[in-house]
Amino acid sequence: MTAIEEELPQHLTGNWAPVQDERTITDLVVTGTIPPELDGRYLRNGANPITGQSDHPFLGDGMIHGVRLRDGDAEWYRNRYVQTPFVADPDREVIDMAASLTDMASSKANTSIFGHAGKILALEEGHFPYVLDGNLDTVGPTDYDGRLTGPFTAHPKICPDTGEMLAFGYSMMEPYLTYLRVSADGTLEQVENITVGGPTMMHDFNVTRNHAIFMDLPAVFDLELAMKGEMPIRWSDDYAARLGVMPRTGNDSQVTWYDIDPCYVFHPMNAYEDGAKIVIDVARLSHIWRDGPMDFPEPALHRWTIDTDSGKVTDDQIDDTPAEFPRVADANVGIKHRYGYMMANAAAKAFEEPLTANGSILKYDLESGAQSNIDVGKGRLPGESSFVPRADAVNEDDGYLMTYVFDANTESSEFAIYDAATMDNEPVATVALPRVPFGFHGNWVPAAVAD
Template identity: 45%
Template structure:
């Protein structure tokens, strides 16, 4: 792969070269007065790549892109690199120092969340999260007051009932994955090391009221791939069985039940919950890949991801799969108040469909979104909202209209590239008028590169 054609270094994936602060952006429409906080999204944005041919999107330095909303105004937009030691040196700044795990020095590039009063940039694979202040400047690496035993994870779940943080961490150096629970005091209170063979990539997990779901699938660490080709040392192992682990929340490693599933890979579950009418069944909706990284480390091989419903039957010891949609979708989200609970609605990014295939030119997982899909999982229906074919649509984050609002009563926020302006808009949709005109479009002064995950961080809970 020559640097000039590396898909991660061109088009909507191309990194931006400077940090920008802009105030009082122009807005089309009206920003709801109830929105008082920051929409922040993380993503790779490398500052200087020694070998563009070897660069992999997953390995880029993390950059946060945030918009501050208050009083019906878009007060500011900021983009800021996370200041790992290496990034601070490249920028000619003082190193912040702080704790490390296995000497890993990495600017987290995957997610951002708020927990125990702190805004945290997240990444998987063994590195620590970093704390950010309210203007997206880096405070430093965060180890939960010295209680974090290793790295954290790219995906965490805040239990809406207890406000505790749950995650499953993995690391290439560990012969196990680690279920972690952090209390509201910001300290790790529970750790379960679950032995697994082959050092699998476990990007995400699922949490229900009583169980933790572990996706032990055939994408594994390959030390022979380090330094060879794109800088991503995980590959598909066709000989490795695929299985789903079911761990009771208060159980130990010996209590995990491993259930066989067909070979596949899952980056992102939408949500999981216990069946109210049948305590022995768990339902999870997720985006499933048939296989991944089998022919190379730049994308999928075979079918694109589709939304499926898995029903876990603990009595029978099996998992039943049902395809919910045949369109390629990723980055599924729900109302955060419904996490671990039965939910009716879900939202996902549409990568392409038959009408749009000609507009999606990048191979594999480098596809950019062309629209958003809203699912009504009770009725078995969906709505599609398209955007410009040349644009890129990011993950849609649901923001409730208030603490007591109905499940679908609120807004969806996503970064959408506007090809007419050559820059990005923060698009705010009314969830109950999904295909109608956006409530507001905040016109950012720059392009936001294609990235990963974000969250709405309100000023007041």
């Protein structure tokens, strides 16, 4: 570690260090065979401060890293900043109370990326979505023809049956929570304010075939911290933890609230209905930010079961392996899943001993209880994996897992495609890339969705 790195916070060192150059590479080296049915883009978003500095891992500027696949070839790799006001003016105040409440285009657009209704959307939960074109150039923010007036989550859910995009927004001012429903053709059809106990950070939510489920948890806005320009959220032992269940096309009066033990969840795996029960698999943390803005306990996979007849919720720990970024196949969003995938949480090793870290991708068979994993190798760390079905897939896990893998041995990265059914350590194919910093969330966007 250099003297300069020692002066930097951990989230700006190693493979968290930002890259400033925007590159387009078309002469890509492929090892193995890219399945010819893969026609689209693998895109991943993350915080990449344009100044090289940020006060917290969540505050960097959004940069999209993408690989275009077609006819068994990797046509290009591109990385592009989302052109937000912060990129145009790097001196702009990041935590600005006035702008946060009045300028919904004042986004970092740094958390996730989705394809829906012919558009590629770069998302961050405090502001409007940003639209990108197929080459990852920024079109601009969207307010859905004026219907969206507040924040839009970084974690919408796209219904595999209807094509609807279900979403929400939270705010430090009333209304604290708003439910949003976007039709398959991209029309914002429903905007519904939901009554909650106060201003909390609701990073994600859940949907089933017939319900939306809100996670009202004790990560509460602190106005005094916000006025100081600090991360404005802290844990509260006095705020009740609850799950709110509402019909997917319902309204505030139809929400039923269920008490749960205090905890925090950034990311659920999936939710589904089982008769009178609603099952939700989540990466559960005991708390967040009790002792400061870098207080992140290790998450692990838990299952909540809501009994809508009795009004009780059970919480069962499925595994004690520290893991995050849970995913299922997109075709199973909101319906019963057998398989789920997570990234083994090797963050501490990645910070302290990257050359000895062994990153892995976990697979859970939630019917048999079996667990398997892809070991990506010593000194190598994967990001969140996206599942893409094989052509003419028969089984739920008949497909591929896609992610970026960082290799600390060579200070470079690769785009890797693994077999989700066999979980073989040997990739189906890899594409050699320059260093891709660790980021947040990625998705496969088929050409048919946004091209």
